[in-house]
Amino acid sequence: MSQPLAAIFAPGFFTSQIVQVAATVSAVAAVVCGTVGVFIVIRGQSFAGEALGDISTTGGSGAFLAGAGPLWGFGVAAVAASAVMELIGIQRPRGRDLATGIVLGAGLGLAALFLYLDSVYHNTTGATVSLVFGSMFAITSSSIPAVIAFSALAICLVAALGRPLLLSSVSPELAAARGIPVRLVGAAFLLALAIAVALAAFTIGTILSTALLVGPAATALRMTRSPARAIAAAAAIGIAACWLGIVLSYDSYDWYHQSGKSWPVSFFVVTLIFLGYLLSGLPQRLRRRRASVASDPAPAARLS
Amino acid sequence: MFSGFMVHAWAVASIVAIVAGLVGFFVVLRGSAFVAHAVPNGSFAGAVAASLIGVNTLIGFGVFALFGALTIGALGHRGRHDVATALTLVLMLGLGALFVSLSVEYAPEVYALLFGEILGVSISQLIPTAGLAIVCVIAIALLYRPLMLSSLLPEVAEARGIAKARVDLAFLAVVALATTMTVPVVGTLLIFSLMIGAPAAARSFANEPLSALALSVVIALAIVWAAIALSYQTNYPVGFFVGTLSAACYAVGRVWAAWRRRANVGRGTIPRLAAASHEQAELH
Secondary structure, eight states, X not given: OOXXXXXXXXXXXXXXXXXXXXXXHHHXXXXXXXXXXXXXXXXXXXXXXXXXXXXXXXXXXXXXXXXXXXXXXXXXXXXXXXXXXXXXXXXXXXXHHHHHHHHHHHHHHHHHHHHHXXXXXSOOOTHHHHXXXXXXGGOOGGGHHHHXXXXXXXXXXXXXXXXXXXXXXXXXHHHHHTTOOHHHHHHHHHHHHHHHHHXXXXXXXXXXHHHHHHHHHHHHHXXXXXXXXXXXXXXXXXXXXXXXXXXXXXXXXXXXXXXXXXXXXXXXXXXXXXXXXXXXXXXXXXXXXXXXXXXXXXXXXXXX | OOSTHHHHHHHHHHHHHHHHHHHHHXXXXXXXXXXXXXXXXXXXXXXXXXXXXXXXXXXXXXXXXXXXXXXXHHHHHSSOHHHHHHHHHHHHHHHHHHHHHHSSXXXXXXXXXXXXXXXXXXXXXXXXXXXXXXXXXXXXXXXHHHXXXXXXXXXXXXXTTOOHHHHHHHHHHHHHHHHHHHHHHHOTTTXXXXXXXXXXXXXXXXXXXXXXXXXXXXXXXXXXXXXXXXXXXXXXXXXXXXXXXXXHXXXXXXXXXXXXXXXXXXXXXXXXXXXHHHHHHHHO
C-alpha cells in the first residue's frame, strides 16, 4: 500500500472481519434510515423518532435480561411503543409531543428497572453503556440476516405506502379530501419508523439513533426538494458518515499509544452528521444574504 | 426511612419536584416537551466531562445545559425546530459517549447519571440545589406574565411589544437552569418525565392557570415522594417509579378530562385554559 493511503487506513483495516461487518450493517441501516428519515422530517416527527430510540433501551435491556439478541429487543420495544403512541393520540398535532413524551417517560422508567435487574441477575454493569451508546465493532456477523430482513420489511412498507404517504405527510387535509385513510397511513408509517429506529439503535446505540435517522434526511432536504432525490442523498450521506466514522475510530486506536483504546465509532458518526447538517445550511444563507443585498430583504427573508 | 442520609434525599427530592412542577407547567403549555427532554439529556455529557477534568459535576451540567439550550435556540430560528433540537441533542450525547470512553468512570456512574441516584444525595449537593431552586422560582415569577401571554396568545403578546424570540430564549435558559439542579438527583433521562407528567395531569384537573400551576407542583411532589418511598422499600431504582407514576398520573388525568367533557357537553361550559390552548393550537 502506498504511503499516504496507509496513513488514512491503518494496517489491517480492509482484512478485519469486524470492520467488514460494521460497514455492512451500518450501510444497510443508513439506507433504511435515509428512506424513513425523509418522511420523518417532512412530517415533523423527530421527537417520535428520538422517543422510540430511547425506548428501545427498554427492549435492549429486556432482551439482555431474557438472554435474547438486542436487535429483537429494540424492534419489539419500538413497535410496541409506537402502537401505544398511536393509541393515545400522536396523529393529532395538538398534544402530540405530550403523548410522545409520556410514553417516553414510562419507557425510560422501565429501562431503568431492566438495567438495574440486569446488573443484579447477570452481575454485569456494562449493559448500560453498550446499549445506550452502542458499538458497531461489537456487532457479530450472525446478526446480518436479521438486519437485512428488518430493512427489507421497512423499505417494502414505505414503498407500498408510496404516494399516499407523501401526500398525507405534506398536506393531511388534501390527502383526506382525496379519500386517503390518513390515520391508517400514519400508523403504518409509524411501524416503518419503529423498524428503522431499531436498526439505527443497533448500529450507533439507542440514545444516539436519532442522529442517523434525522440528520442525513434533514441535510438532504436542504439540498433538494424532490423526495426521491432526497431519499437517495440521505442514504448516501448516512453511509458516508458511518464509513468515515469507522475509519476514524479504527485510526484513533493509534492516536493514544498509552491508552490502548479507540474513540467510539458512534461519536464520530454523530459528529460527522451534525457537521454535514451545519454545512448544508451555508449555501442557503449565503444566497439569502446576496439576495438581501440585491433587493429589499425583509418580506422575502421573513416568508421563507 | 426518615433518618440519616435519607433526610437529604427527601429534602432534595422535594425541591426538585417543586421546580419541575413549576417549569414543567410552562413546558406543557408551550408544547416544548422535546426541548425539555433534549436539554437535560444532553447535559449528561457535561457531567462526564466535569468528572473527566475533575471539577464539580454541577458545573458540567450547567455549562452543557446552557450550551444546549442556546444552540437549540440559534439553530431553531432557521430550518425546522424539531430537527435542530434532535441534532443538538445527539451531538451532545455523542460527546458524552466520547467522554465516557475516555474517562475512568465505569458503568455504575453512567447508570446513575442517566437514571438518577436519589438515595446517594449528600449535604454538599443540597445547598447548591436549594440555591438554584430559588433562582429558578424567581425567574419564573418574573417571566410569568410574558410567558403566559406568549404561550397562550402569541398575537396579543406581540401586539403588546413582547419579543417572542427573547421570551423563548429566556424560557430555554430557565429550563437549562432547572435541569442543572434536578438532573443529579433523578437522572438526565427522567427529570423530563416529571416535568411533563405532573403538569399534563394538573391541566386536566384545573381550569385556572394559577390553580393548575399549584396542582402541578402538588402532583410532582406526590410522585417524587411516592417514588422514594417505593424505591426504599423495594430497592428498585427511583427512576422506574418516577417514570411510571408520571405516566399513570397523566392517564388518570386523561380519563378524568374525558369523563368531565361528557358531563359538560349538556351544560355547554368549556374550561377556560383548555379553550385557550385549543385556540393556540389552531393558530399554529
